[in-house]
Amino acid sequence: QVQLVESGGGLVQAGGSLRLSCAASGRTFSRNAMGWFRQAPGKEREFVAVISWIGGSIYNAEAVKGRFTISRDNAKNTVYLQMNSLKPEDTAVYSCAARRDSQLFRDAGKYDYWGQGTQVTVSS
Numbered sequence: 001q002v003q004l005v006e007s008g009g010g011l012v013q014a015g016g017s018l019r020l021s022c023a024a025s026g027r028t029f030s031r032n033a034m035g036w037f038r039q040a041p042g043k044e045r046e047f048v049a050v051i052s053w054i055g056g057s058i059y060n061a062e063a064v065k066g067r068f069t070i071s072r073d074n075a076k077n078t079v080y081l082q083m084n085s086l087k088p089e090d091t092a093v094y095s096c097a098a099r100r101d102s103q104l105f106r107d108a109g110k111y112d113y114w115g116q117g118t119q120v121t122v123s124s
Helices: none
Strands: 003-007 010-013 018-025 034-039 046-051 057-059 068-073 078-083 092-098 118-123
Touching: 003 092, 018 034, 018 092, 018 118, 034 068, 034 078, 046 068, 046 078, 057 068, 078 092
Parallel strands: 010 118
Antiparallel strands: 003 018, 018 078, 034 046, 034 092, 046 057, 068 078, 092 118
């Protein structure tokens, strides 16, 4: 059974940093696209970033504007999201997702596996 488990969320002041982790188990994701999405209360799920198995990445530039960095450690079957210069509008539940292949998509509907999410709250 495939599992994606996020960690690293929490409460942080505006301008602070957090590093989210998503550990995959049940199969190897070293050659699969893995992404991060977020959903704020009352809003639709929003694409944050996705990374290919060799490290190529796509960001929601408008939302993160160079503040967030996605990375992965294939040996650990883990993907990370380093979030710097956090803003109150970054407050959301952050979820990681994985595809069965290596194609990169912004559309949440294109992903096959999802984690349960981790709460990130940024206070002003």
